Ligand SMILES: C[S@@+](CC[C@H](N)C(=O)[O-])C[C@H]1O[C@@H](n2cnc3c(N)ncnc32)[C@H](O)[C@@H]1O
């Protein structure tokens with residue numbers, strides 16, 4: 232029996248990990264699915280019937296990420312997190328998807344023999360199920376939303392937010408004073424090669440330098456590369472992007488018919504310090 236990083240979503244008491252459930256002192260019990268994750272999203276908070284990414288979106292992203300197309304971002308993030316948390320600590324991955332970056336960071340800490348306790352959550356059950364199936368380095372997974380995170384105030388040294396909704400007030404609540412929020416944003420030329428195939432005059436992505444209450448902008452760390460994606464992976468990459476939802480069908484079909492696609496890719500990892 233040990234204590235979970237997660238808290239009871241109903242009464243906020245701490246949760247004990249038992250073999251098949253998480254149990255709070257108030258008598259609430261949350262079964263652990265066979266993959267090892269808990270469902271901590273109260274049913275009245277499920278605005279959509281099945282919230283978050285669909286099974287198909289999760290499967291496409293998982294297949295693309297497994298192909299190594301975004302490995303440069305995982306490697307950059309490993310270095311950033313090892314630098315930000317030189318003694319390890321507690322990390323939350325908000326909107327973790329299928330846990331690609333969660334696992335990368337947890338693996339980097341374990342390889343460097345630094346203690347990192349990690350809790351990762353996503354509002355999509357499909358994403359969490361897929362992430363938990365792969366387990367790894369004691370990461371705890373739960374179905375939960377970023378706007379009502381079932382963890383204690385000030386419990387985290389770091390919050391990761393890689394392309395999931397920005398819940399600044401909750402992120403400020405769960406971080407320790409002096410903790411860090413690491414936020415990914417696309418670079419101006421991220422996926423420019425893909426956009427050139429879709430649009431006559433593709434625009435550069437805007438670079439935003441948003442200020443968030445309670446946070447001090449500390450750093451902006453670029454990761455840039457170029458990838459060549461083979462035909463079978465093109466649709467998977469495309470379906471991870473916002474263009475998938477707004478591109479007319481003929482342009483999408485033309486993209487799928489390419490043998491391969493070469494494109495620049497780039498993220499900036501923006502680091503905010505909890506003041
Ligand atoms: C673009 S994906 C990124 C997933 C992962 N961070 C990655 O980069 O591989 C966005 C994720 O945010 C999740 N999401 C959407 N709304 C959310 C919310 N309110 N709370 C937590 N996760 C949410 C989706 O289900 C999806 O898995």
Ligand SMILES: [Zn+2]
Pocket residue numbers: 239240241242243244255256257258259
């Ligand atoms: Zn409870």
